[in-house]
Amino acid sequence: MSVISELENIVGSRYVITSKEKSLQYREGYRSGRGDALAVVRPGTLLELWRILQVVQKNDLVVIMQAANTGLTEGSVPADGGYDRDVLVINVMRIKGMQLIDDNKQVIAFPGLTLHELETNLDKVNRDPHSVIGSSNIGATVIGGVNNNSGGALIQRGPAYTELALYAQITADGELKLVNHLGIELGDTPEEIITNLENHNYSAQDVLYDPERVGHNRNYEERVRNVTSDQPTRYNADPKELYEVSGSAGKLVAFAVRLDTYPKPKETKVFYIGTNDPDVLEKLRRHILTQFKHLPISGEYMHRDAYDLAKKYGKDSLMVIEYLGTNPLPFLFNFRAATERKLRHIPTFKPDFIDRTLQKSSVLFPNQLPKRMEEYRNKYTHYLQLKVSDDGIAEAKQYLDEFFQNNEGDYFECTHHEANVAAIHRYVAASVPIRYQETHQKEGNQILPLDVALPRNEEKWFETLPKEIDDQIQYKMYYGHFLDHVMHQDYILKPGVDAHELKPKMLKQFDARGAIYPAEHNVGHLYHAPETLVKHYKENDPTNTFNPGIGLTSKKKNWQ
Numbered sequence: 072m073s074v075i076s077e078l079e080n081i082v083g084s085r086y087v088i089t090s091k092e093k094s095l096q097y098r099e100g101y102r103s104g105r106g107d108a109l110a111v112v113r114p115g116t117l118l119e120l121w122r123i124l125q126v127v128q129k130n131d132l133v134v135i136m137q138a139a140n141t142g143l144t145e146g147s148v149p150a151d152g153g154y155d156r157d158v159l160v161i162n163v164m165r166i167k168g169m170q171l172i173d174d175n176k177q178v179i180a181f182p183g184l185t186l187h188e189l190e191t192n193l194d195k196v197n198r199d200p201h202s203v204i205g206s207s208n209i210g211a212t213v214i215g216g217v218n219n220n221s222g223g224a225l226i227q228r229g230p231a232y233t234e235l236a237l238y239a240q241i242t243a244d245g246e247l248k249l250v251n252h253l254g255i256e257l258g259d260t261p262e263e264i265i266t267n268l269e270n271h272n273y274s275a276q277d278v279l280y281d282p283e284r285v286g287h288n289r290n291y292e293e294r295v296r297n298v299t300s301d302q303p304t305r306y307n308a309d310p311k312e313l314y315e316v317s318g319s320a321g322k323l324v325a326f327a328v329r330l331d332t333y334p335k336p337k338e339t340k341v342f343y344i345g346t347n348d349p350d351v352l353e354k355l356r357r358h359i360l361t362q363f364k365h366l367p368i369s370g371e372y373m374h375r376d377a378y379d380l381a382k383k384y385g386k387d388s389l390m391v392i393e394y395l396g397t398n399p400l401p402f403l404f405n406f407r408a409a410t411e412r413k414l415r416h417i418p419t420f421k422p423d424f425i426d427r428t429l430q431k432s433s434v435l436f437p438n439q440l441p442k443r444m445e446e447y448r449n450k451y452t453h454y455l456q457l458k459v460s461d462d463g464i465a466e467a468k469q470y471l472d473e474f475f476q477n478n479e480g481d482y483f484e485c486t487h488h489e490a491n492v493a494a495i496h497r498y499v500a501a502s503v504p505i506r507y508q509e510t511h512q513k514e515g516n517q518i519l520p521l522d523v524a525l526p527r528n529e530e531k532w533f534e535t536l537p538k539e540i541d542d543q544i545q546y547k548m549y550y551g552h553f554l555d556h557v558m559h560q561d562y563i564l565k566p567g568v569d570a571h572e573l574k575p576k577m578l579k580q581f582d583a584r585g586a587i588y589p590a591e592h593n594v595g596h597l598y599h600a601p602e603t604l605v606k607h608y609k610e611n612d613p614t615n616t617f618n619p620g621i622g623l624t625s626k627k628k629n630w631q
Contacts, residue, residue, distance in 0.1 A: 386439060
């Protein structure tokens with residue numbers, strides 16, 4: 072029996088995709104990257120996933136585990152060539168489900184559960200997930216975040232991390248093994264464990280609580296408050312965040328993870344800060360992290376150039392989120408992508424027709440940004456949205472009043488509407504380089520998106536580039552999670568500039584500053600794995616097949 076027939080017997084022919092046209096959405100990255108695959112298979116249950124892995128192991132296939140395919144470094148899709156065997160993409164988005172335990176203090180998340188779905192369900196029980204907004208709006212999954220140690224904006228919690236998981240791995244003798252480190256008594260055989268979990272066939276007495284195994288990031292507040300360290304606060308290859316499924320980047324197949332949830336604050340307030348001096352923001356950052364009794368929820372930074380470009384190229388996205396909310400976003404993203412794939416086969420339509428139409432239509436609508444934000448845009452070049460909660464509100468207000476009596480800049484307390492729009496405006500900035508490229512196809516501008524973790528003791532955090540590099544860039548977009556010094560730096564290059572040639576020169580600049588990259592996205596196919604990651608996988612990969620080249624490509628008996 073062929074591999075395709077075996078897979079069809081497990082999930083049905085509808086969910087085994089061999090057509091190049093129909094499988095393209097699973098073989099093509101969110102921003103870049105595309106490769107071939109024997110097939111794409113979409114299991115609907117955990118038991119189907121297990122049976123697929125048995126077929127994979129028997130037939131010696133390369134596996135790429137894929138969820139929402141929202142990554143920016145091509146790690147969720149096949150590479151263009153470079154494999155010695157057939158590649159199978161396993162997309163897990165059909166395996167939905169979550170189970171709340173311990174009076175809603177913890178959640179069991181299945182592979183296809185999105186951050187947005189988790190946030191929506193936890194809202195009903197007055198709890199918060201690890202991350203809010205950000206990539207959750209485009210359908211990113213909970214397990215995808217754990218696999219890649221995704222950070223998010225919330226300063227109090229640190230990267231997505233757990234030591235409680237159910238996963239499959241390849242043993243040193245080449246056998247497929249299911250490991251139950253979920254901390255729940257579910258049975259003995261893989262089939263029994265998977266079936267009992269999927270059917271919630273366990274009691275509260277079967278749930279174990281071991282203080283040595285946690286469902287959250289350890290000691291993050293202590294780490295982020297240490298502003299004298301020459302190491303970044305967080306980054307994906309940090310050995311402290313690599314534990315089994317956490318940081319595994321698909322080298323283990325995660326069936327479920329167990330994570331902590333958090334009580335919702337009773338009240339929140341956003342202070343919108345403006346200054347022309349980046350040193351002022353660094354001085355503010357250091358005092359907040361070392362002296363505040365109550366850490367802020369978040370501190371989101373934006374530079375004027377990013378503000379202006381997001382105002383122009385993110386207006387339609389801002390309007391959709393503001394007026395319709397975040398619920399329809401995953402559907403709209405998927406609908407747009409599916410429509411674009413159909414239109415690209417019709418000669419009348421140029422690529423990215425929908426986005427180019429939306430951009431042209433956006434000029435028909437008035438400016439969506441609040442008056443006070445626009446006033447600050449005209450007065451200042453750097454903006455910080457400081458979000459605080461409960462007892463931290465009075466503490467922050469008192470300090471800001473005193474601080475700006477002696478330092479350049481000012482702040483205002485956002486109304487609910489201003490806070491909401493400011494957060495959305497900051498969020499849509501991430502989509503600007505793509506939209507710009509889509510709407511300037513004749514110019515052929517390439518983009519170079521980078522996310523970097525700066526050392527905690529870096530005082531001159533705002534980038535100054537040498538002239539030979541600066542002259543090749545048309546627009547520089549700086550925005551990010553300022554309090555923990557994780558910055559997104561997107562560069563729209565001048566026509567004719569090759570991003571692949573410029574990138575090594577940019578990375579040398581970061582190396583000289585002691586920065587680590589990528590900070591929030593995993594190495595994928597676009598970065599050499601750092602030594603910390605190489606060492607971790609060599610020590611923890613019993614098959615000894617880790618390849619430290621571009622990405623985590625494993626070319627022998629292992630998952631990609």
